[in-house]
Amino acid sequence: xxxxxxxxxxxxxxxxxxxxxxxxxxxxxxxxxxxxxxxxxxxxxxxxxxxxxxxxxxxxxxxxxxxxxxxxxxxxxxxxxxxxxxxxxxxxxxxxxxxxxxxxxxxxxxxxxxxxxxxxxxxxxxxxxxxxxxxxxxxxxxxxxxxxxxxxxxxxxxxxxxxxxxxxxxxxxxxxxxxxxxxxxxxxxxxxxxxxxxxxxxxxxxxxxxxxxxxxxxxxxxxxxxxxxxxxxxxxxxxxxxxxxxxxxxxxxx
Numbered sequence: 050x051x052x053x054x055x056x057x058x059x060x061x062x063x064x065x066x067x068x069x070x071x072x073x074x075x076x077x078x079x080x081x082x083x084x085x086x087x088x089x090x091x092x093x094x095x096x097x098x099x100x101x102x103x104x105x106x107x108x109x110x111x112x113x114x115x116x117x118x119x120x121x122x123x124x125x126x127x128x129x130x131x132x133x134x135x136x137x138x139x140x141x142x143x144x145x146x147x148x149x150x151x152x153x154x155x156x157x158x159x160x161x162x163x164x165x166x167x168x169x170x171x172x173x174x175x176x177x178x179x180x181x182x183x184x185x186x187x188x189x190x191x192x193x194x195x196x197x198x199x200x201x202x203x204x205x206x207x208x209x210x211x212x213x214x215x216x217x218x219x220x221x222x223x224x225x226x227x228x229x230x231x232x233x234x235x236x237x238x239x240x241x242x243x244x245x246x247x248x249x250x251x252x253x254x255x256x257x258x259x260x261x262x263x264x265x266x267x268x269x270x271x272x273x274x275x276x277x278x279x280x281x282x283x284x285x286x287x288x289x290x291x292x293x294x295x296x297x298x299x300x301x302x303x
Contacts, residue, residue: 056081057089061098064106071105100260107260126156128258128282131303133157135280136220136256140164147211147246148176149221150201150239153256155179157220170216170249172201172242189214196238203238211249219250223257225264228292231273233266240268252277259284273298 050058056079064070072090076083090106093099099106104126133156140146140161145168148154158176161167163185171177172191180186193206221243225233232255234240247253253276262285279293280301290300 053089057093060086060089060106061093064099064108069105069107073104075105128284128303129153129156129256130160131282132256132258132280133160135301135303136254137161139218139220139254139278140167141217144168144218145170145214145216147171147216147219147221147250148173149219149243149246150176150199151222153222153258154220157256168216170211170214170246172203172207174200174202199239203236203242207242208245211245214249216250218252218254219246220254220256221246221270223255223261223270224266225261226255226257226273226279227263227289228273228296230265230269232270232276233264234268234270235266237268240266240270243270247271247275254278254280256280258282262286262289 059079060070060075063075072083072086075086075089079086090099090101094101094106099108129152132153136157137160141164143165144163147170148158149171150173154173155175158179163183165185167186168189169176169180169186170189170191172193174190174195177188177190180188189210191202191207191210193202193204193210195202223232224235234243255276255278257279259282262281273293274296276298278299278301280303282303285300285302290302294300
């Protein structure tokens with residue numbers, strides 16, 4: 050096996066095992082330049098072993114796993130930041146919102162500047178902690194079992210916390226979306242909680258970078274037509290955008 054073949058096998062195995070690998074980390078691990086790694090990633094993408102993303106690569110498997118948030122936040126970090134900025138424009142004066150867990154939600158929360166008072170309901174410990182020092186923000190942390198991968202709560206206790214409240218909007222991310230299979234995430238518990246959050250809000254706003262298009266998670270959240278707004282990036286195919294808009298969903302390209 051040649052040096053190139055050995056290096057590319059290492060990369061494809063690592064991405065398949067972890068779900069993501071960055072260009073800089075791979076270059077350091079393998080002792081080569083980032084240009085070499087990018088060439089390797091292009092070769093492996095052409096062969097169908099992985100999908101290139103901003104600054105690295107993700108697994109090519111259409112079915113996704115419940116990855117740790119520290120891993121997720123490195124995947125497509127720039128589009129997630131742009132998506133978060135667009136989502137922050139939906140925050141109204143003296144608003145009450147629900148923010149789900151996830152790396153895109155954390156990027157979104159970082160860009161929120163409250164106008165007047167703001168009530169934030171969230172299962173995410175990281176998101177709750179971002180607002181802890183803001184006197185005009187009231188945080189309702191949903192209770193229950195804490196899941197280490199997302200540092201958030203799920204399950205019946207978290208769902209029960211939503212029964213006596215109503216918010217103007219819920220913001221959530223997905224692991225996969227398309228017109229046929231709808232919106233999906235990695236676990237059934239997360240899907241159940243997201244559906245409960247949607248019932249507790251007037252408007253459902255999905256934040257998802259374009260690499261999530263045509264991917265599927267294990268747990269189905271809802272059909273695509275059950276949401277109101279999709280905020281994504283310019284990587285979404287034009288044909289897909291038109292198909293999504295044709296069922297009455299507002300699509301915003303960050």
